[in-house]
Amino acid sequence: MENQLLVSSSPHVRDADTIEKIMWCVVVALAPAAAMSIYFFGFGVLKVYVISIAAAEATELLCLRWRGKPLSRAADGSAFITGMLLAMVLPPSAPYYCSLVGAVFAVAVVKHAFGGLGCNIWNPALAARVFLQFAYPLRMSLSQWSVPRMLWGKAAEVATMASPLAKEGAAAPLSHLDLLFGNGVPGCIGETCKVALLLGGLYLIARRVVDWRIPLFYIGTVFVLTWLLPAGHDAPAWAADPFYHVLSGGLIIGAFFMATDMVTTPVTRRGRIVFAMGCGLLVALIRRYGGYPEGVAYSIIFMNTFTPLIDRWVCPRVYGSRTPRPARRQA
Template sequence: MNKYVVSLSPHIHGREDVRKIMWGVVYAMIPALLVSIYFFGLDSVRVTLISVASCLLVEYLIQRFFLKGKISITDGSAVITGILLAFNVPANLPNWIIVVGAIVAIGIAKMSFGGLGKNPFNPALVGRVFLLIAFPVQMTSWPKPHALFSDGVVDAITGATPLGILKEGLKNGMSVDQIMQSGEMPRYVDMMLGNMGGSLGEMSAIALLIGAIYMFWKKIITWHIPVSYLGSALAFALIFWLIDPVHYVNPLFHLVTGGLMLGVFFMATDMVSSPMTPVGMIVYGIGCGVLTMLIRLFGAYPEG
C-alpha cells in the first residue's frame, strides 16, 4: 500500500508572491504621491520618507531583537504601511508625531499580533486613529496647497477641507447651494485634481483611480470590495440628497473629497484584514460604505 505524504498548505502555487503583490501596491500609490508632492512640495517628501523609514526601522528592530526570526522588511508590507500612514496625515505634521504613528502602526497593530498575515486590522488605519485621538489639533490642521512650480509656499495658516467647510456652513444655517457658491469651497475640477485641503493621500481622486486601475490590471485587487464600498456610499449619499438637497450635498462631492477613494481602493482592500470570500467582501464593502457616510453626515468628524 502506497503512502502519500501531504505537505502543509498552500498546495497550489501561482506566479504571484507576497513580495510582488506588496510592491505592486507601492507602485499603484506613486501617482497619488506625486500629486501630493506637486501641491505640498518638500513637506510631502519629508512626511513620506520619515513615515516609511520609521515603519521599516520599527519592524526591523522587533524582528531582530524580540522575535529573533527572519528579517522581512524587504517584502514591501512595511513600505505600504509607511506610505498609507503618510497619506492619512497632514503635510505639516511634526516629525516626532509621524514616528509615534509608525510605532503604533507597526509595533502594536502589526508585530504584536505576529507580523504580516496575522494582524486583524489595517496597521496604517490603526496608526491614523491613534494619532487622531492623541493629537487631534495637529491631525486636523490642514496647510493650504500650492502648485510646486508657483511662487507660493506651503501656507502655515491652516485651511479647512471641503467636507469641513460643508459641515461648518451647515452648522451656521447655510444651505448647500450657498456653501458651494461661497469663496471658500474649491471648484469641482480642483477637488478632482487635488487642489484642496486634506491629508496627503486625499488630494486627487483621479490619481488614486489611476493607481486602482493598475491594481485591477495586475489582479492585485478584485471588484468586490471597491464596487460594494463605493456603491453603498454613493447610494446612501444619493438618497439623502434626493430627499433634502438643501442640507445634503450630491454624491459627486462625496466621491472627490476626503479619504473615500483612498479608503475604497487602498485601505479596505487590505488582503490581511479584509474578508476572503466574494460574499464576505461584498458585505464588508457595503458596511464600510454605510459607516463612512453615517460618520460624514451625522458624526462629529466630517472626513468620515
C-alpha cells in the same frame, strides 16, 4: 540521485506570484498619488514620507529580530506600504514626530503585537492614523492644514477651508473637476489627487491584487446613501451631492488602498461585498449625522473588526450541496 530526492506534498509547481510581488505592486500603485502630493504640498511632505517609511522599516527590523524571524522579511514591502500609507493620510501640517510615532505604533503594536503580517486585525496605517487622532487631537486637527499648490486657477478662494467636507466655513467653492484632480483641495497628504489614486487602483485591479468589488460596493454605497439620505436644512449645499461626497476626503484612497488590504478584509467575494457595503453605510452615516466630517478611517477600522465574523457567516457554497456549510458530521 537516490539520497537527494526531495519529498514534498503536491502540488509540485507554484504560481510565480509572491507576497513580496503583491506588496511592491501596491507601492508602485501608490507612487503617482504620492508624486502629486509632493507637487501640491511641497517638499516638506517628502520628509514626512521618508520619516514614516524609515520608522516603519526600522520598527519592522527590530520586531522581526525580537521575534526571531528572518530579517529578510523587512524587504517584503509590507512595512514600506504601512509607512507610505500612513504618510498619505496625515495632514500636511502634521509635525514630523507624528509620522514617527504613528509608524512605530502601526508596525509594532497594530501588526507585530498581533503576530506580524497576516495576523493583524486592523489595517496598520489606518489604526495608527486613528491612534494619532486621539494622541495629538490638536496637531492632527483640520484648522492646521496647509494650502495646496494649484494646478490651475487662483488659490485665494479656498485658503480658509480646512477640508472640502468641513461642515462649517465657506460654502464649497470646489467644482467636481477640482476635486477629481485635487486642484486647490485641502486634505491629507496623499488623498487629494483622485485621478492619480484611481490610476493606481485600476492598476491593482488589473494586476488582480485588489478585488474590484470592494471599491465598487464601498463607493457605490456611499454614493447611493449620500444621495438618498435626507440632509438637514442647515447643511451646506454640497451635502446632498453624491458626486461631491465620493470625490471628497479619503474615500477614494480608502476604498482602493485600505479597504482592500488583504489581511484585514474577508476572503470570499460575497464577504467582501458585505464588508464594502458596511464601510459605505458607516461613511454615509458619519458624514451625514455624525459630528466628524470624514469617516473613512473609522468605517474601515470598524469593519476590519467584523472581518472574522463575515468570513464565518458568508462562505462559498460547497460543490454538490445547497448550503455553504453542509451539516456538521461526526468527527
